[in-house]
Amino acid sequence: MKRVMFCQMAMVLFLCTSLAVPPGLMAQGAKEEPAKQEGPAFRPEEIDQVVAPIALYPDSLLAQVLAASTYPLEIVQAARFVQQNKDLKGEKLMQAAKDKEWEPSVKAMLEFPDVLLMMNEKLEWTEKLGNAFLSQQKDVMTSVQRLRQKAQESGNLKTTKEQKVIVEEQTKVIVIESASPQVVYVPTYNPVVVYGAWPYPAYPPYPVYPPGYVATTAAFSFAAGVAIGAAAHGAYGSYGCGWGNNEVNVNVSKQNNFTQNNYNNSQKYQKNQNVKNQSWQHNPENRKGAKYPNQNTAQKYGQQRSGSGGRATTSDARGYGSGGGQRGGGGPQTSDLSRGGGKESAFGGGSGGSERASSNRGSESRSSASRSTSSAGGSKGSGSGGSRSGGGGSSRGGGGRGR
Numbered sequence: 001m002k003r004v005m006f007c008q009m010a011m012v013l014f015l016c017t018s019l020a021v022p023p024g025l026m027a028q029g030a031k032e033e034p035a036k037q038e039g040p041a042f043r044p045e046e047i048d049q050v051v052a053p054i055a056l057y058p059d060s061l062l063a064q065v066l067a068a069s070t071y072p073l074e075i076v077q078a079a080r081f082v083q084q085n086k087d088l089k090g091e092k093l094m095q096a097a098k099d100k101e102w103e104p105s106v107k108a109m110l111e112f113p114d115v116l117l118m119m120n121e122k123l124e125w126t127e128k129l130g131n132a133f134l135s136q137q138k139d140v141m142t143s144v145q146r147l148r149q150k151a152q153e154s155g156n157l158k159t160t161k162e163q164k165v166i167v168e169e170q171t172k173v174i175v176i177e178s179a180s181p182q183v184v185y186v187p188t189y190n191p192v193v194v195y196g197a198w199p200y201p202a203y204p205p206y207p208v209y210p211p212g213y214v215a216t217t218a219a220f221s222f223a224a225g226v227a228i229g230a231a232a233h234g235a236y237g238s239y240g241c242g243w244g245n246n247e248v249n250v251n252v253s254k255q256n257n258f259t260q261n262n263y264n265n266s267q268k269y270q271k272n273q274n275v276k277n278q279s280w281q282h283n284p285e286n287r288k289g290a291k292y293p294n295q296n297t298a299q300k301y302g303q304q305r306s307g308s309g310g311r312a313t314t315s316d317a318r319g320y321g322s323g324g325g326q327r328g329g330g331g332p333q334t335s336d337l338s339r340g341g342g343k344e345s346a347f348g349g350g351s352g353g354s355e356r357a358s359s360n361r362g363s364e365s366r367s368s369a370s371r372s373t374s375s376a377g378g379s380k381g382s383g384s385g386g387s388r389s390g391g392g393g394s395s396r397g398g399g400g401r402g403r
Contacts, residue, residue, distance in 0.1 A: 006228055012027055019232060030283070031231060032105055033325050040135075040136055040139070041131070041132070041135050041293045041294045042131075042132045042135070042136055045199075045200040045202075045203045045204055047136065047139055047143045047198065048146065048205075049203040049204065049206060050128050050129050050132055050206060051126065051132075051140060051143045051144055051147060052195065052206065053205065053207075053208035053209075054066075054129075054208075054364065055144045055147040055148055055151075056148065056151055056157060056176065056187050056194070056220075057187060058163060058174055058176050058177055058184060059176055059177065059222070059241040060177075060178075060184075060237050060238075060240055061112065061115070061146065061184065061236070062176075062241060062243050063248040063249070063280075064105055064109065064235075064236075064238070065109075065129075066109070066121070066129070066130075066133050066140065066248055067103075067105035067133075067248055067280055067282075068103070068105040068106045068109050069119065069126050069127075069130035069133060070131075070133060070134050070287070071102070071103050071105070071106050071130070071131040071287060072126055072290055073126045073288045073289065073290055074102045074106045075106060075119050075120055075126060076120055076123065078097075078100070078102055078106050078107065078109060078110065078116055078120075079116050079119070079120030080120075081097060081100065081108065081110075082116060082281055084119075087139045089201050090111075090227070093110050093113075094107075094110055094111075094261075094262050095262075096264065097110060098262050098264055099265070100149070100231055101225055101265070101268075103283055103286035104235065104238070104258065104259055104269055105239065107235070107262060108235035108238065108239075108258065111228065111235060112184075112186065114210040114211055114212075115186060115210060115224060117209065117210070118208060118209065118210045118213050122206070125206045127290075131293035131297075132293075134282060134292065134297050134301075135292075135293050135294060135297045137246070137247055137248070138149075138245075138246040138247070141241065141243070141246035141247065141248075142246055144241075145173060145243070148174040148176070149172075149174065150195040150196055151195065151220075152165070152167075152174065154194065154195060154196035154219075156189070156219045157174070157176075157194075157220070159179075161185075162178075162179055162185035162225070163178060163179050163185060163187070163222075164176070164177045164178075164179050171243070172242075175241075180225075181228075182227060182228065183226065183227055184225065184228055185222040185223065185224075185226075186222065186223045187220060187221070187222055187223075188210060188213055188222065188223050189219060190221075191206070191207070191208075191220070192204065192207075193219045194220055210223060214304070226266050235254070235258040235262075237251060237254050238251050238254040238255040238258055239249060239251070239280065240277075242277075243280070247279050247280065248279070248280040249277050249278065249279060249280065250271065250277065250278050250279070250280050251276070252271045252272065252273060252276055252277065253273070253276060255269075256271060256273065272385070280355060284302055284303065287301070289303075290358070321326045355376030359363075
C-alpha cells in the first residue's frame with residue numbers, strides 16, 4: 001500500500017513540475033541550442049564519380065570547365081547560342097556573342113563547342129560537378145590527381161603527339177599540357193575503362209561523352225584538334241590548376257585580353273593587373289539564382305538555400321517548370337529562354353542500374369515538388385530540395401517540370 005502511495009505521489013510531483021514550465025520556455029530552450037555545422041556535402045567516392053569524365057583533360061581546359069560548371073544556367077544559354085549559330089566558328093562565333101554578359105569562363109567555352117554542348121546535354125552532371133567544386137574545391141582537385149594516378153598505373157595516361165604528361169619529381173603531381181601551343185586536343189575516353197578496376201561499385205563514373213562520341217577498342221583517344229593559336233579572342237590558358245594549393249588560378253593578363261576583345265562592357269570583367277596570377281573566385285551574380293548545394297555554401301555567396309523562393313533551376317532553363325520569381329544579379333528570367341531541348345539526363349547511355357535508379361528517384365522528387373508547388377499557388381517551399389541518394393545528382397526542389 002505504501003509503495004502504491006509513493007508511486008502516486010511521485011507521479012503528481014512529476015506532473016506539477018512539468019506544468020510549472022511554460023511550453024514557450026521549453027521551445028525557446030530548444031531553439032537556443034547551437035546549430036550543427038554541416039559536414040561535407042560530397043563523399044570522396046561521389047567526387048571521383050563526377051570528376052572522372054574530365055580528370056584527364058589538359059590542365060587549362062580542366063580548370064576552365066570546373067569554373068564554368070558553377071554557372072549551369074549560363075551554360076544552357078551559351079549552348080543554345082552555339083546551336084542557333086551552327087555556321088559560326090572560332091573568332092566569328094566569339095564576336096557574335098560580344099553582347100552576352102556570361103561569366104568569362106562560360107563565354108570561353110565557345111572555343112570548345114563540343115565540350116560546351118556536352119555540359120548542356122548532361123546538365124545534371126554539370127550541376128553536380130559545379131556544386132562539388134563550389135563547396136569542396138580542394139577535394140575536387142585532390143580527386144583529379146587520384147584519378148590521373150589510377151589512369152597512369154593502368155597504362156592509359158601517357159605523353160602522345162597530342163599531349164604532354166609530366167610527373168613532378170618532388171610532389172608526384174601529374175600535369176597534363178597540350179603538346180602544341182597552336183592546337184588543343186580534347187581527350188575522349190570511357191571512364192569505366194580508362195581508370196582500371198573502379199573501387200566504388202555503388203558509384204560508377206558518370207557516362208559523359210562529347211557529341212558524336214563512338215566507343216572504340218582504344219581506351220583513350222582524341223577528338224579533332226581545336227585551333228587556338230595567338231588570336232586576340234582566345235581565352236585558352238586564362239585558367240590553370242594551382243596544384244600547390246589545390247585550386248584554380250586565373251592568368252590575369254590573358255583573362256583581361258580575352259574580356260577586352262569579347263565584351264561590350266569589358267571593364268566589368270577586368271582584373272587587377274598588378275597581380276598576375278589570382279585564385280579563381282566564384283561570382284554569385286552569374287549564378288542567376290540557381291541553388292547552392294548546402295547552407296554553408298549559400299551563406300558564403302550571400303544566398304539562403306531555402307525559404308527564399310524564386311530560385312532558378314536547370315529545369316527552368318530547359319523551358320520547364322514555373323519560371324517564376326526574380327533572378328539574382330539582374331539576370332534574364334528563365335521564362336524568357338526559348339523552350340526546347342528535351343529532358344536530357346546525366347545518366348544517358350549509363351553503365352548500370354545505379355544511375356537509372358538515382359535518376360528515377362530524382363524524377364519522383366521533382367514530381368512531388370511540382371505537386372506541392374501547384375497546391376501552394378506557385379510558391380516554392382523551403383523543404384523541397386537538397387536531398388541526395390545513391391551517388392546521383394542532387395534533387396532540386398521547387399522546380400518541377402511542367403507538363
